[in-house]
Amino acid sequence: MSQAESKEGLLAEVVPAVLPVEDFERGPLVGILIGSESDRDRLQPAIDELNERGISNELNVLSAHRNPQEVAEYSSRAAVRGVRVIIAAAGMSAALPGAVAANTDLPVIGVPLTSSKTVAGGLDAILSIVQMPPGVPVACVSLDGARNAAILAAKILAQGGGYPDAPPRPQVVS
Numbered sequence: 701m702s703q704a705e706s707k708e709g710l711l712a713e714v715v716p717a718v719l720p721v722e723d724f725e726r727g728p729l730v731g732i733l734i735g736s737e738s739d740r741d742r743l744q745p746a747i748d749e750l751n752e753r754g755i756s757n758e759l760n761v762l763s764a765h766r767n768p769q770e771v772a773e774y775s776s777r778a779a780v781r782g783v784r785v786i787i788a789a790a791g792m793s794a795a796l797p798g799a800v801a802a803n804t805d806l807p808v809i810g811v812p813l814t815s816s817k818t819v820a821g822g823l824d825a826i827l828s829i830v831q832m833p834p835g836v837p838v839a840c841v842s843l844d845g846a847r848n849a850a851i852l853a854a855k856i857l858a859q860g861g862g863y864p865d866a867p868p869r870p871q872v873v874s
């Protein structure tokens with residue numbers, strides 16, 4: 701097999717300016733970002749929902765304000781790693797979903813979070829996520845709506861044939 705026919709060769713042709721081939725590491729279908737370690741518990745319902753549906757996921761702690769370069773790097777590499785949806789959650793001045801969307805064409809689902817430090821009960825985070833400028837959309841679920849973000853991610857994946865082989869969901873019999 702020639703270099704051009706190999707996975708590395710094809711990748712180098714498709715994304716030469718985005719990512720050195722040696723840095724390529726396969727990622728999950730859903731990438732979850734949180735702005736702080738203090739947000740972790742509020743995102744657990746999203747992880748539980750994705751796991752129950754058999755959807756691969758990863759969680760990274762990256763703040764739009766404290767780690768802006770890492771956020772840009774993660775976001776710009778996500779698609780080529782195989783990530784198909786990004787869930788970004790933050791409290792207070794929640795720039796994270798927007799900062800992610802500025803660096804990727806993948807769909808971004810924002811989760812506004814309550815925070816012990818908020819002065820606005822979470823409305824600050826909601827407005828930060830909802831009020832994106834024209835041309836850079838992010839979806840926004842309800843305050844602390846981590847589970848809904850995961851369900852929405854599953855629906856997005858189902859549209860593109862990216863839905864993995866998952867065990868059947870338990871049927872609710874009423």
Ligand code: AIR
Nearest residue numbers: 735736738763790791792793794815
């Ligand atoms: N945050 C962190 N960087 C930017 C923002 N908006 C958010 C976190 C968390 C809140 O600030 O998402 O909800 C408080 O973070 P910490 O680390 O001080 O507990």
